[in-house]
Amino acid sequence: MPSSELFETFYQRLLSDKTKKRSEMAILSIAIASFIIHLMIIYLVDFGIITMTESSDLLNNPIAAIYTPFSFILVYEVYLLIYYLPKSFTTYISKQYEIMTLIIIRRLFKDLSNLTLSTDWFEIKYDLQFTYDLASSILMFFLIYLFYLQSRIRYNTVALTNTEIEATSRFVKIKKVLATSLVPVFILLSVYSFASWFIKIIDQAENTTNSFADINNIFFEQFFTILIFADVLLLLFSFFLTDEFHKVMRNSGFIISTILIRLSFSTTGLLNNLLILCAIVFGLLILIVHNKFEKQIVSEKNNANATIE
Numbered sequence: 299m300p301s302s303e304l305f306e307t308f309y310q311r312l313l314s315d316k317t318k319k320r321s322e323m324a325i326l327s328i329a330i331a332s333f334i335i336h337l338m339i340i341y342l343v344d345f346g347i348i349t350m351t352e353s354s355d356l357l358n359n360p361i362a363a364i365y366t367p368f369s370f371i372l373v374y375e376v377y378l379l380i381y382y383l384p385k386s387f388t389t390y391i392s393k394q395y396e397i398m399t400l401i402i403i404r405r406l407f408k409d410l411s412n413l414t415l416s417t418d419w420f421e422i423k424y425d426l427q428f429t430y431d432l433a434s435s436i437l438m439f440f441l442i443y444l445f446y447l448q449s450r451i452r453y454n455t456v457a458l459t460n461t462e463i464e465a466t467s468r469f470v471k472i473k474k475v476l477a478t479s480l481v482p483v484f485i486l487l488s489v490y491s492f493a494s495w496f497i498k499i500i501d502q503a504e505n506t507t508n509s510f511a512d513i514n515n516i517f518f519e520q521f522f523t524i525l526i527f528a529d530v531l532l533l534l535f536s537f538f539l540t541d542e543f544h545k546v547m548r549n550s551g552f553i554i555s556t557i558l559i560r561l562s563f564s565t566t567g568l569l570n571n572l573l574i575l576c577a578i579v580f581g582l583l584i585l586i587v588h589n590k591f592e593k594q595i596v597s598e599k600n601n602a603n604a605t606i607e
Contacts, residue, residue, distance in 0.1 A: 309474050312481045313381050325374040329367035336363040361410050368404035373488055375400060376521065380480045384473040387532070388449035388585065391552050392442060394525070395578050398559055399438040401518065402574070406431045427567065434571040441578045448585045453596040469539045476528055483524060491517035519563040526560060529553040544591030551584030 311317065342348040343357050379393035409428035533549045540546075558577035562570050 305475070305478070309478050312478055313384070313474075318378070318381055321377055322374060325370050329370040332370055333363055333367040336366040359410075362408055364407040365404055368400065368407065369492075372397060372400055372404065372518075376484060376488075380477050380484060383477040383480070383528075384470060386449075387473075387549070387552070388445075391555065391581060392445055392449060394522075394556060394559060395438065395442050395445065395581070397518075398562070398574050398577070399435060399442065402431050402435045402438065402571070406435065430568050430571045434575060437575060438578060441575070441582055445578070445582045445585060448582065448589055451589050453593055465539045469535060472535045473532065476531060480524070480528065484521070487517050487521055519560065522556065522560040522563065526553065526556050529556050542595075544588050544595070548584055548588040551588075552581055555581035555584070 337360060339348065340357055340360055340363055375393065375397045379390060379397065382389040382393055406428065409424055409431060529549075530553060533546075533553060536545070536549055555577045558573050558580065562573035562577070565573060
């Protein structure tokens with residue numbers, strides 16, 4: 299079997315529509331099971347059947363059990379991010395923003411279990427973080443909606459030449475290779491992340507609060523670091539397709555957006571939320587300006603062709 303056919307078979311096994319649907323069903327089943335198990339552990343701790351040497355924010359309130367299935371849903375969202383990489387670069391970037399929004403939503407469930415309803419709302423750490431996350435999630439949801447609208451804008455242009463079609467085909471193949479390479483990295487990081495998380499839960503000597511808090515650092519922080527290198531590779535390979543300034547700026551801007559997301563994992567509190575919001579706003583503005591450029595360039599090309607005819 300030729301290497302190209304072998305790769306295509308490998309790609310279809312990992313990132314086909316059929317695999318995506320199977321992965322979705324598997325993750326949903328695991329998420330439901332994990333939610334039930336987490337609830338059972340909370341009640342076993344509450345009734346004193348299981349004793350913990352140190353208290354955990356995620357074991358003192360049934361609401362916190364929602365945190366666990368959301369962790370598995372986030373894993374599936376990362377898979378979708380890789381799935382859309384060869385298909386649409388803007389959809390791939392929007393998936394990054396969706397993942398960060400879901401991380402904030404997941405954190406809201408954790409914050410809910412620690413809320414203290416009092417007049418000192420803005421002086422209590424957990425209450426303040428809940429306020430930041432609540433406001434941020436609404437803003438992020440709206441910004442992603444605007445990004446989605448901008449990513450769907452298309453302008454009518456002249457037909458591509460054979461050279462441009464071949465260049466586009468090569469670039470799509472490069473994106474498929476990159477996406478396929480990311481799948482085993484994603485699997486290894488996922489296994490390591492949840493194995494480490496589970497070990498810390500059952501180890502009574504560890505601080506269970508930190509074991510939950512470290513999930514993002516173990517998986518998402520490292521994964522977004524890898525995404526930065528993947529984005530840089532895409533930018534470099536895109537020069538084989540086009541050297542148009544507005545497209546180079548768009549791809550470069552998306553890399554900066556990913557870097558801002560990566561930096562957010564190294565911060566806490568309000569700064570964490572601000573960095574994520576800045577990343578989405580920056581990506582949205584880059585896309586808006588890119589579309590303005592694209593509209594003008596396409597208009598000029600169409601006018602030029604009309605004049606020649």
